[in-house]
Amino acid sequence: MGEAKTMVALIGNPVSNKGWGAVVGEQVFTMLAEAGQRHGFDVMDLTGTSFDDSLTAARENRALYDYLVVVGGDGMIALGANAVCGSGIPLGIVAVGSGNDFARGLKLPVNRVKTAVEGIVGAIACGTYLDVDMGRVRSTEIACMVHGESGEPVVDEEGRPVNGLIDRYYAGMLNCGLDASINDRANRSRLPGGSARYAAAVLVEIARMKQYGYHVKATLSDGTVEEHDIIAPMLTVANARYIGGGLEVSPYSLLDDGMLDLV
Known part of the structure; x- marks a missing residue:
């Protein structure tokens, strides 16, 4: 054989x-x-x-x-x-x-x-390929589960939200706040074309700019640890350079340097 x-x-x-x-x-x-x-x-x-x-x-x-x-x-x-x-x-x-x-x-x-x-x-x-870094997201407490693409809550047969621990990998960006709300609005939009949906979503969300609170504990490249409380419209843990259909928000991020960048 x-x-x-x-x-x-x-x-x-x-x-x-x-x-x-x-x-x-x-x-x-x-x-x-x-x-x-x-x-x-x-x-x-x-x-x-x-x-x-x-x-x-x-x-x-x-x-x-x-x-x-x-x-x-x-x-x-x-x-x-x-x-x-x-x-x-x-x-x-x-x-x-x-x-x-x-x-x-x-x-x-x-x-x-x-x-x-x-x-x-x-x-x-x-037989060629490129190794890249991955980010990992894990929840510290049980929360409502959501579908991976739409962000809609996972529900059981009776329509009740399903709770559990989140444990996922991501390749490019972990977005919290403004960009996440833009992405959610763009995904729900009925406008034709990806660029049109993103552009419209950006205009709406910026006009309704919200502030979000974050507690960040980060291990830096030199091994030191910093901890901060931050209030900002957006926080991104970046492995890549772009979000939102080509917006370069983290120009020094590299996909294979073993580090993530906090924006």
């Missing part, structure tokens, strides 16, 4: 942008399958009916694939990061979302499907 073929798993976002995400996902699957015939790998589709369904499928089937490819924006990258972080399985990104900030920070093709797939196929064929 011959050796088992390399397996590439694909997860798309069929509910994004009024079904356009499903079209792009099918396009990427077809392109990867055709490339697999030339380069000796197979493709499996693990796309679920929701963010959490897809994440569960990616985790439960992790022993079956050698690479994971996600199609979408920063929400899908968060899915991929939580599916394979620490496993050694490389993550391929076809960035076709509203923000695409993490892909932009890596200088990956944005909204160029064919170019992105060609780059992923080349990386698989050559």
Whole structure:
């Protein structure tokens, strides 16, 4: 018997942008399958009916694939990061979302499907990848659980909120306050196009600028510890440079320096 073929798993976002995400996902699957015939790998589709369904499928089937490819924006990258972080399985990104900030920070093709797939196929064929840092978010006490993409509360069969401990990884930014409210408003917007949704959300949220309170305890690069109470409209723990569809708020952040930056 011959050796088992390399397996590439694909997860798309069929509910994004009024079904356009499903079209792009099918396009990427077809392109990867055709490339697999030339380069000796197979493709499996693990796309679920929701963010959490897809994440569960990616985790439960992790022993079956050698690479994971996600199609979408920063929400899908968060899915991929939580599916394979620490496993050694490389993550391929076809960035076709509203923000695409993490892909932009890596200088990956944005909204160029064919170019992105060609780059992923080349990386698989050559066995190349880039190691990047991950941030980790853990709650210190039980709180209301939320869905990974929409931020909506998780409820049980009777409609009651489900409480639990949060333990997740993130690739680019942990945003608290203003940017989180902008992102939430943009995701709920009915305006067409990611840029239009973000621009409108920025205008509304800045006009209603709120102040938020934070208690921060940080271990600095020299090993010293600082602790502060901060009142500010926004606080970001940055691994990458961009938020909000290309706003460079942390220009000195590097994805592979082993440190996070507090903005």
